[in-house]
Amino acid sequence: MNEPLPEFLPGSLISARGREWIVLPESDATTLHLRPLGGGEHDEILIFLPLERQPVQPATFPWPTVSQARNHSASQLLLDALQLKLRSGAGPFRSFGNIAVEPRAYQLLPLLMALKLPTVRLLIADDVGIGKTIEGALIARELLDRGEVMRLAVLCPPHLCEQWQRELAERFHIHAVVVRSNTADRLERDLPPGTSVFDAHPFTVVSLDYIKSERRREAFQRFCPEFVIVDEAHTCTQGGQGRQQRYQLLKGLAEDANRHMVLLTATPHSGDEEAFFNLLGLLRTDFTQLKDLPSTQRSDLREELSRYFVQRRRPDIAEWQDTSLFPDRKTAEVTYHLTGAWGQLFNDVLVYARELVERAEGQGLREQRMNWWAALALLRCISSSPAAAVNSLRTRLHGVQSDEGESEALSLEDLELRASDRVLDGADDALSTDDIEPGAQTEDSQRLQELIAAAGALAGSQNDPKLAKLQEHLTLLLKEGFQPVVFCRYIATAHYLAAYLRDQFKSATVEAVTGELTPGEREAAVEQLGESEPRILVATDCLSEGVNLQNLFTAVVHYDLSWNPTRHEQREGRVDRFGQKAREVRSTMLYGEDNPVDGAVLQVILRKAESIRKELGVLVPMPDDEGKLTQALLNAVLLRKGEAINAQSQLDLFGEPAKQIELAWQSAKEKAKQNRSIFAQRRLKPEDVLPEWRKSAAVLGGEADVERFVSRAAAKLGAPLESVRGHFKLLTEHLPQPIRERLSAEGIEGTLRIDFQQPAAQGALFIHRTHPLVVVLADILLERALDATNGGASDDSAVARAGAAFVGNVQLKTTVLLLRMRHQLSVTHGSQTRLILCEESVAVASAGAASFELLTGDQARELLGAEATRNMPPALRDRQLQTALDALTAWQPQLEAIAKTRAQELLQDHRRVREAADAKGAYQVTASLPVDVMGVYVLVPTAVAQGEGA
Structure with a gap:
C-alpha cells in the first residue's frame, strides 16, 4: 500500500535533491513549485513528488554560526541584499517588488482608486507628461501580482505600439507581443487551429487601427483578456467611420461587467459633449445620464463618478510635494519679417492664391473647392518654407496616381478629406499626422513655373529670413546648454532645415525625423541622436503625440505655428514631462510679424487659447466645428485686400469669422468651467496615499537603498564604483569570475556607466532594485552568506551572518537579529480562493535584558551601519556571539509573536487598500513558523571596551 504523500504548505521549507527550498503558492498535493533558499526567480523549479527518488523532507533554516562571523561593516550588506531580493513583499502593494520604476506618490492615486473598485473601470485624464502610462501599467501589474487577472491587452494607436511594449518590459517586467497587420500573421502561423493569439500570448499590445474592423473586433471580443488598457481613449468616441469602429469595439468590451478597463487620455473632453459622455458611459452606462440631468439631480451620480474618473493638471501635483519632478517651462516668441526676395514671393503667391479663388467663382462646386484648397495649401506651405512651397506647387491637387501611373480624379468627398488632413491640423480627438505637402497645382501655366523657380531659388538664410532667425535662436540655445527639437509641419521643410543646420552647426549632430519613417525607425533615429552632444532634432508632428523625448531634449522650437493649440501643448509635452532631468526647458514660437496667416492664427486661435488656459488652469480644446471656423478665418485672410494684417492686428481686421471664433471660445470656456465644477472630485488626498507609499518603500527599499547596496557590494567584491559627472562607472572585469559569468548571461559585460536615479544620465543604465546587476549581486x-563552508573568518568578500563589535551608538549591550518572514495570504471571493506568498526581511533588537522590538529600516541601518570604535579580540567576539546563539531557542516565542503581529498588520494593509463596499471577501493570513534567523549581531558599548580588555 502506497504511503500518502506529505502536504507542504506555501512558505514552508523543504529539503530535496540535496538542498533547501521554499514552497511556492502554485504547489498542490503532488507537484511542488520551489525556489532555492538563497536563490531568485530564475532558479525556480517544478518537481513531481511521486517520481522523486529520495523522499522530500521538511527542513529548518540553519542558524548562523560563530564561524560565519565577519567584519562588522559586512552586516548591513546582508540586510540590503535580503531587502532588495524581495519580489513578493509584505507591504500594502503586491507589485512594488516587480517593477523597475519608483512611482511618485501622486502616481499611486489611480492605483488606490482602482483597488477600491470591485471591477476596475477608470478614466485617467491627467495632463500631458504627468505619467499616465506608469499609472495605467501599475494597476495592471498590481492585479497580476494579486492573482486577480492573468492576461492583459493594451489598445493604442499603431505608432505607440513599440513604445508600450518597451515600457511594459523595461519598467514592469511584462513581456508583451505587438499585434497589428505586419505581425499578426506571423504570430498566428504556428498556433493550433481555433487558438487565438490572445490565448497563446497572455500579454499583448494591439493596434487600434488593426483590431477595429468588424471581423477582427468580433474575434477579439471573444478572446479578449480580462484586463484592458486603452491609450489615447479620446480617439475611440463616436464620430467618423474609424472612430465609430473604435467606439463600437470598446463598447462591446465594456459590456462584460467583469472586465477591468483603464482608459488613458490627456484630452477627455475635446469640445464634443456627446463624445465625452459616451466615454464616461464605458465606465458605467448610467454616467451618460449626467449630460441631460438637471444640476439639482446630478450630485449623487457625480459623487459616484469621482470613484471612476481622475483628472489632474500640473498645479494639482503641487500638494503632493512632487513639483520638483517637473521643470520650469520658459516660453518666448521670436519674430522675422517677410523681406527681400521671400517677401516678394510671398506677395506673389498670395495674389496668385486669391486669383485661383476668384477665378473659380460661378463654376461647379468641385472646381470652387479645389481652387480654394489649392490656395490655402499655397499659403500654408509658403509660410512653412520655400521647399514646402516648391513641392506644393509641383503636386497636382485634382488627381491621384493609379497603379498604372495614370491620374485618377478624386471625388469631392475624397478631395475634402485629403486636403483637410494635409492643410489643416485636425480636431483634438483626431489631430492630423499627415506631413506630406498638400497639392496646389490646378493648372499648367507660365505663371506657375515662374513661382516654382522663384521658390526654388530662395534656399538659404540670405534669402530666407525665417531660416536666418532659426539659426540665430538655435545658436543661443546651444550656447546655453539646451538640446532643441524643432517642430515643423511638412516633410520638405524638415529636410530643408536639417540640410541647412548640418552645414551651419558643424559640431552638432542634426537629424530629421518625419512620417516617411516607420514608428520603429523613428525611435531608432532618435535613440541614435542620444549618442551625440550637442544634438538638434528636426521633426514633423509624427513625433508630437505619445513619444517620449525628455531624456534627450530640453527645448522645443515651433518653426511652423500649428493651427490647433492642442498640438502646441503636445509638442512641448514631449520634452516637458515626468522624467525630464533638466530644471528648465524652453519653448519658442517663431512667426512672421507681417505674415497674414501667422497673424490670424496667433491672434484669433493661439493667444486666445493661452489666455483661457491661464484663467482656468486647463487647456480648452479649439471650438472649431469640424474645421469650419478655421477655414472661414483663413478665407478672410486670403480674400482681404488693402490693409496689411500682421501678428498684432486687432480682431476686427479679421472680419466676421474672427467674431464667430471669439464667441465659440467664450462658449467653450463657460462649458469648461461648468464641467470642472460638475466633475470636481471628492478625491483621495495625499494624506490618504502617502502612508501606503512609505510603507511599501520601507519594506522593499528605494533608489537610495539600491545605490548604497551596489556601491558597497562592488567595493567588497574588488570593483569599487568610479564617480563620473553625476553618475558612476563599474568595471565588471574586476569582479570575481562567478559573478562575471552570471552577468554575462544577462548581457552585462565590460565597463558599465550606471545611474541610480531616474531618469538616468545620458548613456548610463538606470539601476533599479529589479535590474539584473542588483539581482546577481x-x-x-546571499548564497555566500548561507554557505557555511565558504571562505573563512578572513574572507572579506562574504557578507556577515554573525558579528560582534564595540560601537559608540548604544548604551547597553544590544543584540540585533535579522529575520526573514513568510506569510500565507488567502483571499476568497465567492467560490474562488487564491493563495499568495508574502515575504519580508525585518530586524529586531534587544537592549540589555529587554524584550525584542521591531526596528524600522532606518533604526536597523543606524545600528548595523555604525562604525566599530575599536577591534574586538577574536576570543571575546566568539564568546559574545556564542552567548547570543545559545539564547536563540529561548527567544523563539518572542520571534513567533512578532511574526504573528506582522501577519495581522499585513492583513489590515491588504484589506485597507483593496476592499470595496460591495466586494468584501474572506481574508486570512498565516505566518510560516519558525521565522528564518538570517543574522545575529552583538553590539557592545565602547565604554565596556576598557573593562573587557584583551
Whole structure:
C-alpha cells in the first residue's frame, strides 16, 4: 500500500535533491513549485513528488554560526541584499517588488482608486507628461501580482505600439507581443487551429487601427483578456467611420461587467459633449445620464463618478510635494519679417492664391473647392518654407496616381478629406499626422513655373529670413546648454532645415525625423541622436503625440505655428514631462510679424487659447466645428485686400469669422468651467496615499537603498564604483569570475556607466532594485552568506551572518537579529480562493535584558551601519556571539509573536487598500513558523571596551 504523500504548505521549507527550498503558492498535493533558499526567480523549479527518488523532507533554516562571523561593516550588506531580493513583499502593494520604476506618490492615486473598485473601470485624464502610462501599467501589474487577472491587452494607436511594449518590459517586467497587420500573421502561423493569439500570448499590445474592423473586433471580443488598457481613449468616441469602429469595439468590451478597463487620455473632453459622455458611459452606462440631468439631480451620480474618473493638471501635483519632478517651462516668441526676395514671393503667391479663388467663382462646386484648397495649401506651405512651397506647387491637387501611373480624379468627398488632413491640423480627438505637402497645382501655366523657380531659388538664410532667425535662436540655445527639437509641419521643410543646420552647426549632430519613417525607425533615429552632444532634432508632428523625448531634449522650437493649440501643448509635452532631468526647458514660437496667416492664427486661435488656459488652469480644446471656423478665418485672410494684417492686428481686421471664433471660445470656456465644477472630485488626498507609499518603500527599499547596496557590494567584491559627472562607472572585469559569468548571461559585460536615479544620465543604465546587476549581486552575496563552508573568518568578500563589535551608538549591550518572514495570504471571493506568498526581511533588537522590538529600516541601518570604535579580540567576539546563539531557542516565542503581529498588520494593509463596499471577501493570513534567523549581531558599548580588555 502506497504511503500518502506529505502536504507542504506555501512558505514552508523543504529539503530535496540535496538542498533547501521554499514552497511556492502554485504547489498542490503532488507537484511542488520551489525556489532555492538563497536563490531568485530564475532558479525556480517544478518537481513531481511521486517520481522523486529520495523522499522530500521538511527542513529548518540553519542558524548562523560563530564561524560565519565577519567584519562588522559586512552586516548591513546582508540586510540590503535580503531587502532588495524581495519580489513578493509584505507591504500594502503586491507589485512594488516587480517593477523597475519608483512611482511618485501622486502616481499611486489611480492605483488606490482602482483597488477600491470591485471591477476596475477608470478614466485617467491627467495632463500631458504627468505619467499616465506608469499609472495605467501599475494597476495592471498590481492585479497580476494579486492573482486577480492573468492576461492583459493594451489598445493604442499603431505608432505607440513599440513604445508600450518597451515600457511594459523595461519598467514592469511584462513581456508583451505587438499585434497589428505586419505581425499578426506571423504570430498566428504556428498556433493550433481555433487558438487565438490572445490565448497563446497572455500579454499583448494591439493596434487600434488593426483590431477595429468588424471581423477582427468580433474575434477579439471573444478572446479578449480580462484586463484592458486603452491609450489615447479620446480617439475611440463616436464620430467618423474609424472612430465609430473604435467606439463600437470598446463598447462591446465594456459590456462584460467583469472586465477591468483603464482608459488613458490627456484630452477627455475635446469640445464634443456627446463624445465625452459616451466615454464616461464605458465606465458605467448610467454616467451618460449626467449630460441631460438637471444640476439639482446630478450630485449623487457625480459623487459616484469621482470613484471612476481622475483628472489632474500640473498645479494639482503641487500638494503632493512632487513639483520638483517637473521643470520650469520658459516660453518666448521670436519674430522675422517677410523681406527681400521671400517677401516678394510671398506677395506673389498670395495674389496668385486669391486669383485661383476668384477665378473659380460661378463654376461647379468641385472646381470652387479645389481652387480654394489649392490656395490655402499655397499659403500654408509658403509660410512653412520655400521647399514646402516648391513641392506644393509641383503636386497636382485634382488627381491621384493609379497603379498604372495614370491620374485618377478624386471625388469631392475624397478631395475634402485629403486636403483637410494635409492643410489643416485636425480636431483634438483626431489631430492630423499627415506631413506630406498638400497639392496646389490646378493648372499648367507660365505663371506657375515662374513661382516654382522663384521658390526654388530662395534656399538659404540670405534669402530666407525665417531660416536666418532659426539659426540665430538655435545658436543661443546651444550656447546655453539646451538640446532643441524643432517642430515643423511638412516633410520638405524638415529636410530643408536639417540640410541647412548640418552645414551651419558643424559640431552638432542634426537629424530629421518625419512620417516617411516607420514608428520603429523613428525611435531608432532618435535613440541614435542620444549618442551625440550637442544634438538638434528636426521633426514633423509624427513625433508630437505619445513619444517620449525628455531624456534627450530640453527645448522645443515651433518653426511652423500649428493651427490647433492642442498640438502646441503636445509638442512641448514631449520634452516637458515626468522624467525630464533638466530644471528648465524652453519653448519658442517663431512667426512672421507681417505674415497674414501667422497673424490670424496667433491672434484669433493661439493667444486666445493661452489666455483661457491661464484663467482656468486647463487647456480648452479649439471650438472649431469640424474645421469650419478655421477655414472661414483663413478665407478672410486670403480674400482681404488693402490693409496689411500682421501678428498684432486687432480682431476686427479679421472680419466676421474672427467674431464667430471669439464667441465659440467664450462658449467653450463657460462649458469648461461648468464641467470642472460638475466633475470636481471628492478625491483621495495625499494624506490618504502617502502612508501606503512609505510603507511599501520601507519594506522593499528605494533608489537610495539600491545605490548604497551596489556601491558597497562592488567595493567588497574588488570593483569599487568610479564617480563620473553625476553618475558612476563599474568595471565588471574586476569582479570575481562567478559573478562575471552570471552577468554575462544577462548581457552585462565590460565597463558599465550606471545611474541610480531616474531618469538616468545620458548613456548610463538606470539601476533599479529589479535590474539584473542588483539581482546577481544580491543572489551571490546571499548564497555566500548561507554557505557555511565558504571562505573563512578572513574572507572579506562574504557578507556577515554573525558579528560582534564595540560601537559608540548604544548604551547597553544590544543584540540585533535579522529575520526573514513568510506569510500565507488567502483571499476568497465567492467560490474562488487564491493563495499568495508574502515575504519580508525585518530586524529586531534587544537592549540589555529587554524584550525584542521591531526596528524600522532606518533604526536597523543606524545600528548595523555604525562604525566599530575599536577591534574586538577574536576570543571575546566568539564568546559574545556564542552567548547570543545559545539564547536563540529561548527567544523563539518572542520571534513567533512578532511574526504573528506582522501577519495581522499585513492583513489590515491588504484589506485597507483593496476592499470595496460591495466586494468584501474572506481574508486570512498565516505566518510560516519558525521565522528564518538570517543574522545575529552583538553590539557592545565602547565604554565596556576598557573593562573587557584583551
